[in-house]
Each structure stands twice: as C-alpha cells, then as structure tokens.
Amino acid sequence: MSQPVKISGVIITFNEEKNIARCINSMQSVCDEILVVDSYSTDRTKAICSDLGVRFLENKWGGFLEQKNFAQDQARFDYVLQLDADEELSDQLRIEIQKLKENWQADGYSFNRFTNFCGKWIKHSGWYPDAKLRLYDRRKGEWKGLDPHPAVEMSAESSTGKIKGDLLHYSYISYDDFVNRSASYARQAAFAMKAMGKRPSHFKMVCSPVFRFFKDYVLRGGFRDGIEGYLICKTAAYYTFLKYLYLKLIESGKLSS
Structure with missing residues (x-):
C-alpha cells in the first residue's frame, strides 16, 4: 500500500x-x-x-x-x-x-x-x-x-x-475468580450450543473432560507450570464437564436462562 x-x-x-x-x-x-x-x-x-x-x-x-x-x-x-x-x-x-x-x-x-x-x-x-x-x-x-x-x-x-x-x-487475580468464571462461561457456552442445535451427549460429558486434562497437563506441558498449571488444567476439565452437563439440563427443561 x-x-x-x-x-x-x-x-x-x-x-x-x-x-x-x-x-x-x-x-x-x-x-x-x-x-x-x-x-x-x-x-x-x-x-x-x-x-x-x-x-x-x-x-x-x-x-x-x-x-x-x-x-x-x-x-x-x-x-x-x-x-x-x-x-x-x-x-x-x-x-x-x-x-x-x-x-x-x-x-x-x-x-x-x-x-x-x-x-x-x-x-x-x-x-x-x-x-x-x-x-x-x-x-x-x-x-x-x-x-x-x-x-x-x-x-x-x-x-x-x-x-x-x-x-x-x-x-x-484469584483461584476463586477462576473457578467461578469458568462455571459461568460453561453455562453461557451450553446455551450457545443449544441455540446452534447441538444435542447433549453422555459420552462427551464423561470422556471429554478426561481427554482435556490429559491434553493440557501432559501433552501441552501443564505440569511444567507447577501448582498453577495443575489448577488451570483441572479447571479446564471441569469447565468441559459443566458445559455438557448444562446442555443436558437445558435439553431436559431443568435449566433456563
């Protein structure tokens, strides 16, 4: 230009x-x-x-x-x-x-x-x-x-x-903030998934968190970040579990916006 x-x-x-x-x-x-x-x-x-x-x-x-x-x-x-x-x-x-x-x-x-x-x-x-x-x-x-x-x-x-x-x-700035925001973001993600027509999957709810933790902590070297790395990877797995759990609750009518 x-x-x-x-x-x-x-x-x-x-x-x-x-x-x-x-x-x-x-x-x-x-x-x-x-x-x-x-x-x-x-x-x-x-x-x-x-x-x-x-x-x-x-x-x-x-x-x-x-x-x-x-x-x-x-x-x-x-x-x-x-x-x-x-x-x-x-x-x-x-x-x-x-x-x-x-x-x-x-x-x-x-x-x-x-x-x-x-x-x-x-x-x-x-x-x-x-x-x-x-x-x-x-x-x-x-x-x-x-x-x-x-x-x-x-x-x-x-x-x-x-x-x-x-x-x-x-x-x-705090571990509490991280966990609480992750739960809030998982809820938002579940409603967005529902709006896109995605269906709940028991398999994904159980297996995706396990794979997420393994990928982040082992394959992506989370263990090198010390206790912070463990907390980050564990909470990422928790977020993944909650996302699919909330989607299941939305589908069953037990959770609304």
Whole structure:
C-alpha cells in the first residue's frame, strides 16, 4: 500500500475500571482512534475512558459474539485491532504493528497471547503459545463461534499472517475468580450450543473432560507450570464437564436462562 493504513482500536467493556486504562494506554501509539463499547458499567469505566479521550459508546449486552461484531461495525476505519479490556500490547507487538501500518500485506494478522494467572506468567497448559487473530480488515472478517469465546474468522478468499510480539493478558487475580468464571462461561457456552442445535451427549460429558486434562497437563506441558498449571488444567476439565452437563439440563427443561 502506498499510504499507511489507519487502525481503529476497539474494546468492549463492563465494569473494567481496574484494567481499561492499561489497555487503552498500550494502544495509543498504534491506533488512529480508540473506541470503547460499554455495556452500561456501574463503576468508573466511563469516567476513565473520558479522561483518556477515547470514543465511548454504550450498547446493551447481548453476549460476547454480538457485542464484538457490533463494536467492530462502529469503528471509523476498516482496519481493526480488537482487544479485551484485560489485555495490553507488549512493546515488541506495538513495534510490529507500527511496521505493518506502513506495509500492510495480508487481510488479517495473529499474534501470541501470554497470560498472567494470579501473578504468574503461564508458559504451557494450553495457554501459550495462544495465537489470536485480532488485527484484521473488517470487510473480510467477523466474529463467529460460541459464546463466551468467539473468534475472528476471515472470509475464504482472504490472506492471513502472523507477527512477533505478545499480547499480554491479565486474566485472573484469584483461584476463586477462576473457578467461578469458568462455571459461568460453561453455562453461557451450553446455551450457545443449544441455540446452534447441538444435542447433549453422555459420552462427551464423561470422556471429554478426561481427554482435556490429559491434553493440557501432559501433552501441552501443564505440569511444567507447577501448582498453577495443575489448577488451570483441572479447571479446564471441569469447565468441559459443566458445559455438557448444562446442555443436558437445558435439553431436559431443568435449566433456563
């Protein structure tokens, strides 16, 4: 491209006063606008965004998938960098994105996400390397998949690349938070699966958690992350079990939204 591309930094939020400033500040040097789409936070999220001078819109929450697509559609520029509020760009990743602005080649770019769990950076357990496609031409990509973990999917004719640098993710500050959120996410995933016409499976409910733990703890080296790795892998298996259990309860009419 002869002209540098302009990038819209996009973030969705709800009660993110502890994280949002860090996320926004990390995007300032590479984004030509920063847009925050908030789900009517009751904390200081709106005030912090106002102080930092970003565009701030409010939209009723309809799930991660719906909100992320709504947010990208509100951006002023077609090239979008979409992060979560508990993420920030590392120094190296900012440098690589700045280079891309001068020489944009592919339609979308991925990079690794590096997660901090209760104060420890996790290098295995299925959490790293954790490639995420978050920098893309919205005309050729959109968010798809199951809540609460949708992902950007590019159109069939599009091209993708990968760049150096980590997206730093400050995930959980306590074990209780991790377990409780995993249960909540499993419930959301079950309703999303039901909406897609998926049926409950006793086999998957029993066997999938066992395989998930073996894959993450043994094959993906979770044991190398110490007690944190064990907790991460065990909770991932618990999430998988709950997801299929909730789907079974929904199907039987014993669980409703």
